[in-house]
Amino acid sequence: MAHEIHLDPWADLYATRMSNMKGSAIRAMMGSAEIPGMIALAGGLPNTKPIGLDDVVRATRETMKAEGGTALQYGSSEGHKGLKRHIIKLMAEEGVTVDYDDFILTQGSQQALDLVARTFIDVGNRIIVEAPSYVGALQATSGYQPDYLQIRMDDDGMVVDELAVALKKLGPRSAKFIYVVPNFHNPAGVTLPLERRKRLIELAREYELLIFEDNPYGRLRYEGEDIPSLRSMDENVMYTSTFSKIFSPGMRIGWIIAPHPILDKIVIGKQASDLCSSNFAQMVLEHYFDRNLWQKNIEQLRDVYRSRRDAMIAALEEFFPEGTSWTKPAGGFFLWATLPEYLDSSEMLAEAIENKVSYVPGNAFYADGSGAHHMRLAFCYEDEEKITEAIKRLGKVIKGQMALAKSLLIKE
Amino acid sequence: MAHEIHLDPWADLYATRMSNMKGSAIRAMMGSAEIPGMIALAGGLPNTKPIGLDDVVRATRETMKAEGGTALQYGSSEGHKGLKRHIIKLMAEEGVTVDYDDFILTQGSQQALDLVARTFIDVGNRIIVEAPSYVGALQATSGYQPDYLQIRMDDDGMVVDELAVALKKLGPRSAKFIYVVPNFHNPAGVTLPLERRKRLIELAREYELLIFEDNPYGRLRYEGEDIPSLRSMDENVMYTSTFSKIFSPGMRIGWIIAPHPILDKIVIGKQASDLCSSNFAQMVLEHYFDRNLWQKNIEQLRDVYRSRRDAMIAALEEFFPEGTSWTKPAGGFFLWATLPEYLDSSEMLAEAIENKVSYVPGNAFYADGSGAHHMRLAFCYEDEEKITEAIKRLGKVIKGQMALAKSLLIKE
Numbered sequence: 001m002a003h004e005i006h007l008d009p010w011a012d013l014y015a016t017r018m019s020n021m022k023g024s025a026i027r028a029m030m031g032s033a034e035i036p037g038m039i040a041l042a043g044g045l046p047n048t049k050p051i052g053l054d055d056v057v058r059a060t061r062e063t064m065k066a067e068g069g070t071a072l073q074y075g076s077s078e079g080h081k082g083l084k085r086h087i088i089k090l091m092a093e094e095g096v097t098v099d100y101d102d103f104i105l106t107q108g109s110q111q112a113l114d115l116v117a118r119t120f121i122d123v124g125n126r127i128i129v130e131a132p133s134y135v136g137a138l139q140a141t142s143g144y145q146p147d148y149l150q151i152r153m154d155d156d157g158m159v160v161d162e163l164a165v166a167l168k169k170l171g172p173r174s175a176k177f178i179y180v181v182p183n184f185h186n187p188a189g190v191t192l193p194l195e196r197r198k199r200l201i202e203l204a205r206e207y208e209l210l211i212f213e214d215n216p217y218g219r220l221r222y223e224g225e226d227i228p229s230l231r232s233m234d235e236n237v238m239y240t241s242t243f244s245k246i247f248s249p250g251m252r253i254g255w256i257i258a259p260h261p262i263l264d265k266i267v268i269g270k271q272a273s274d275l276c277s278s279n280f281a282q283m284v285l286e287h288y289f290d291r292n293l294w295q296k297n298i299e300q301l302r303d304v305y306r307s308r309r310d311a312m313i314a315a316l317e318e319f320f321p322e323g324t325s326w327t328k329p330a331g332g333f334f335l336w337a338t339l340p341e342y343l344d345s346s347e348m349l350a351e352a353i354e355n356k357v358s359y360v361p362g363n364a365f366y367a368d369g370s371g372a373h374h375m376r377l378a379f380c381y382e383d384e385e386k387i388t389e390a391i392k393r394l395g396k397v398i399k400g401q402m403a404l405a406k407s408l409l410i411k412e
Numbered sequence: 413m414a415h416e417i418h419l420d421p422w423a424d425l426y427a428t429r430m431s432n433m434k435g436s437a438i439r440a441m442m443g444s445a446e447i448p449g450m451i452a453l454a455g456g457l458p459n460t461k462p463i464g465l466d467d468v469v470r471a472t473r474e475t476m477k478a479e480g481g482t483a484l485q486y487g488s489s490e491g492h493k494g495l496k497r498h499i500i501k502l503m504a505e506e507g508v509t510v511d512y513d514d515f516i517l518t519q520g521s522q523q524a525l526d527l528v529a530r531t532f533i534d535v536g537n538r539i540i541v542e543a544p545s546y547v548g549a550l551q552a553t554s555g556y557q558p559d560y561l562q563i564r565m566d567d568d569g570m571v572v573d574e575l576a577v578a579l580k581k582l583g584p585r586s587a588k589f590i591y592v593v594p595n596f597h598n599p600a601g602v603t604l605p606l607e608r609r610k611r612l613i614e615l616a617r618e619y620e621l622l623i624f625e626d627n628p629y630g631r632l633r634y635e636g637e638d639i640p641s642l643r644s645m646d647e648n649v650m651y652t653s654t655f656s657k658i659f660s661p662g663m664r665i666g667w668i669i670a671p672h673p674i675l676d677k678i679v680i681g682k683q684a685s686d687l688c689s690s691n692f693a694q695m696v697l698e699h700y701f702d703r704n705l706w707q708k709n710i711e712q713l714r715d716v717y718r719s720r721r722d723a724m725i726a727a728l729e730e731f732f733p734e735g736t737s738w739t740k741p742a743g744g745f746f747l748w749a750t751l752p753e754y755l756d757s758s759e760m761l762a763e764a765i766e767n768k769v770s771y772v773p774g775n776a777f778y779a780d781g782s783g784a785h786h787m788r789l790a791f792c793y794e795d796e797e798k799i800t801e802a803i804k805r806l807g808k809v810i811k812g813q814m815a816l817a818k819s820l821l822i823k824e
Binding site for chain 2: 007008009010011012013014015016017018021022023024043045046048049051053054056057060061064065068069070071072073074075077107108110111114118119120121122123125136139140142143144173176177210244248249250251252259261262264265267268269271272273274275276277278279280281284
């Protein structure tokens with residue numbers, strides 16, 4: 001890195017936070033998607049095919065007719081009421097009663113992550129995260145330089161008993177918040193059962209801690225029954241979701257619900273960040289949602305994603321060697337594969353890319369950089385045939401790496 | 413405030429930065445715009461009337477046709493190339509040669525302010541700002557808790573000689589950056605002459621300091637000749653501008669040019685903040701700009717704003733009492749009025765609102781909270797008749813306050 005510092009005459013000027021922040025491993029990999037023949041299991045790109053393009057044009061026309069120049073003007077920092085109306089309905093369907101002033105709109109839920117981090121974290125403050133955790137949340141929080149307490153996950157999400165043990169030692173108010181993705185976890189693909197949710201809420205109450213619930217995939221369940229959100233069980237829970245997975249990430253509209261005093265702080269952060277979200281995008285979204293097209297879209301999406309998930313699991317069973325395992329997601333976009341501990345999926349990535357298949361190495365999802373023997377495989381983007389082919393290629397790469405490791409072991 | 417703390421069970425959890433950050437005085441005032449009969453000289457709302465609403469619908473139709481589902485998908489963190497093409501042309505017209513990888517798109521230029529602050533400022537680091545300075549820049553930076561060095565302005569913008577005196581004492585690398593709005597300053601309405609620009613660049617070189625140039629209003633000149641931007645004189649200058657004033661703030665698209673190593677850091681901050689800007693908004697903007705309609709719009713806007721400025725200055729001459737003064741902006745949105753030092757425009761605001769006219773008190777624009785005997789008057793939003801009436805009402809309020817102050821003085 002000495003080389004790089006030499007080239008950068010401003011290296012001594014950067015804030016210390018910049019040395020904590022890494023570029024997104026996932027975003028960096030997006031370039032590889034353009035290599036011909038590449039099958040991308042890396043990015044979590046939603047399928048936008050069910051969206052009628054004419055319907056978007058129509059929603060724009062209706063926006064211009066109904067809102068006129070207002071759609072082209074600055075909006076409120078809290079968000080456009082017309083769109084909030086739809087979110088109130090969406091949340092009610094999930095058993096969460098909110099009114100207009102209980103939440104604000106954000107630039108995707110990524111901005112909600114940033115704003116919560118900004119509101120609470122001073123350098124060295126503790127926050128509690130799952131291990132693995134959503135890489136975008138680690139990115140958003142890392143700039144505020146917290147101390148991460150990682151709680152292990154198993155096939156039922158965060159092992160809440162281990163959180164209880166940790167909190168017993170640490171005592172009340174010992175963290176700024178607990179960040180969780182209870183449904184169809186990114187990257188782990190697992191879901192927190194009702195009993196653990198209840199226990200988590202109890203612990204938060206007992207130790208006077210805030211919970212921050214991130215629920216982008218809640219509507220993308222492919223089997224089984226919905227489980228109540230944490231926010232539906234406790235009004236002190238901060239909750240974020242987004243239109244990115246039920247409609248389009250290209251609009252960049254998410255929302256965050258929080259207790260009023262906290263929301264007031266979040267709004268101040270929103271003003272400092274970007275004044276307000278795009279009135280134009282909010283209003284087009286509003287008029288699109290006026291026609292309830294999204295419900296039919298999402299039924300289609302569930303069928304598409306379920307079938308792709310099934311194809312990936314079938315291929316894993318056929319092509320991945322003994323000594324590997326994976327989660328069986330009941331929804332969402334991702335499946336989490338575990339390799340023998342002696343393999344490093346970030347080192348293996350170059351060979352995978354050579355074989356024209358991409359994934360995200362597991363260590364991207366750990367605050368402490370561990371977890372390299374895991375890999376995140378996205379089943380949302382490619383079709384069944386390509387998924388099968390990609391897993392076949394990956395299985396071959398893994399087998400090769402396992403054989404290589406064994407031969408080195410024998411030599412030693 | 414003890415009352416408020418009592419009501420907020422999370423008051424002890426907020427980051428220390430939150431006590432530095434205030435809600436925007438301007439955004440808070442937006443509510444008052446809805447009072448019937450109110451004449452708003454507070455907010456800097458651009459006039460969006462020249463934009464043909466059908467043209468926006470057409471640009472959306474063309475976007476859907478040309479880009480398909482890509483417009484609804486996640487975009488790159490750096491921004492959409494098709495729109496960057498137009499920015500490259502815009503910058504070339506201003507004498508600034510940039511290529512695609514020399515800048516990124518941001519969520520309005522407000523996000524550029526936040527990202528630069530995020531990149532450079534640790535708690536207690538010095539940054540140099542004008543006094544007065546753009547309130548949005550003070551908001552964006554305040555969350556990073558810098559130490560502000562304010563440099564006085566006169567009718568020719570920042571008094572660069574006073575900066576020289578300060579730097580002589582402080583030495584090289586004594587601040588993270590110097591933030592300036594050289595054209596039609598917000599709030600001061602003044603413009604930095606060429607000689608001062610050259611001297612500022614020299615000082616930055618001599619003391620190894622970065623300059624951050626904010627130029628939202630550069631294209632809105634109503635008389636005189638354009639002056640070269642700081643960025644056109646030195647490639648090390650960071651530069652931000654926006655589509656908000658030449659087209660629509662409702663799209664929330666701005667851009668920032670910076671030396672490559674700095675830009676790499678800014679991109680990481682962008683990813684952490686919101687992953688990427690809206691592909692949809694970027695592409696609609698691209699297709700709108702493909703037809704070059706904005707140039708005719710902006711000619712119209714210049715005529716509209718010039719005439720409103722003239723109306724405001726004529727009304728000030730007629731209705732403001734002796735002992736007050738104001739700047740004569742050659743462009744932009746704002747004029748800066750100065751009252752006798754014993755008057756407090758933030759205290760006076762309630763009476764002004766009662767008389768159905770709003771403005772922004774001067775102290776909102778000073779890092780140290782001084783400047784309350786100034787006021788920012790926006791001439792961009794209301795028409796000539798209303799501006800004249802508003803200044804008449806304001807003149808009356810000021811005269812009343814002056815008389816009151818005098819009578820109190822006599823009593824004492």
